[in-house]
Amino acid sequence: MSKVFAPLLVVCGAMFFYAPFLIVGAPYEATMGLVQKIFYFHVPSAMTLFLSAFVAGIASAIFLFAGRPAADRVAAAAAEIAVVLGIIVLVSGPLWARKAWGVWWQWDARLTSTLVMWLVFQSYLLLRRYGGPGSERLAAAVAIFGAALVPFVYWSVNLWRTVHPNTNVVPTLAPSMRGPFWFCVAAFLCLYVLLLTLRTALESRRSELDALYLALED
């Protein structure tokens, strides 16, 4: 693990500690009031989810076409984090929806496509766990399909008229909300980099251990 890990961990911890103060200080949204504050948590985690899906897809493509086992380990780590982030997005979303729309869940394009993408990465993890030897290549193919769904998830709100706020919300934020929002995005990105490095390192250790066991048996 690189030398920047420990300092980054401290910075990330400090950012997550400071974020609530910034969010409290941000102005109330005119119509939604307090409920809107979940936006500072929901949107950054969704952005990181997209990023993680892309990382998993691209790393899987590198593994398939260039045959680098290291890329496969990155893909496995990214897919696992994508599933965790997906849970965060799919739990924080309904919490807001209950107050804003009056229902927990709506079969709207953005919600459905996010759920589908989350299920794809869930099946990726199942395959890696229970597929036995040789399943890494198939898992890589599944991850590429999962990453291909990301653009559909992103544009779904603009293509169909849905109840979910569309992609114009972030660029047209009020200046007083912009600061806290991007701070939260940066904090989530920082956390993502930390988790990805840690999880990839763990996966590398595991494959080293497997190689040692094989060497011992020979």
Place this chain on the structure above:
Amino acid sequence: MSFMAAVALVVRKDLVIETRSREVVYTALLFAVSCVLVFAFGFVNEGRADPAAAAAILWIAIAFSGTLALGRIFDRERQNETMRALLLAPVARPAIYVGKLAGVLSLLLMVQAIVVPLVALWFQAELFRHASLVIALLATGSLGYAAVGTLFAAMLARTRGRGALLPVLLYPVTIPVIIAGVKGTVALLQAEPNLAIARAWLMMLIAFDAVFITLALWIFEPAMAE
């Protein structure tokens, strides 16, 4: 050997095996019919089903029987060790994929040729009012489903726990296709069919087909490497 000649050979091989045993067509068909029957008792009220229910049942039957057919077709290749022989053939790997895909697709369409009239009959669903659009939706939907299914089933043929893993992998990835197919069919089955919406979903299906086939052709070669 040219690409199309190799594709034609693979398709011919699969269809010859199938016409001799008729195993996949019969089992998939019977499964699809029993699927429709199981749902029929939940959704038919006083002889009529909600158009949305009829469309959903039709697509569920197609998806489920498709999984059965895919599993069986590649099981056959694995049992006789013919998958290896096929991959060793001195032709382009994508040609093998396209040939397999064409074989799977023709089996799916054969099953649909029986199941669609049956759903129309049992649910009094007006599937033939706009026959050309319904056929277009079914054909593009089956193509997208089979494109992903052929890739995954071919790769799964070598791993443990095939039977359980194929649906788990296949359904999340192909849900967009099923959703588009169901929504398009529902638009046509309503009391006042909405052709514009059905065409929009058909375009969506064509877009999904293009993405899925491109990805599958691109992935098949490295994924099937030993």
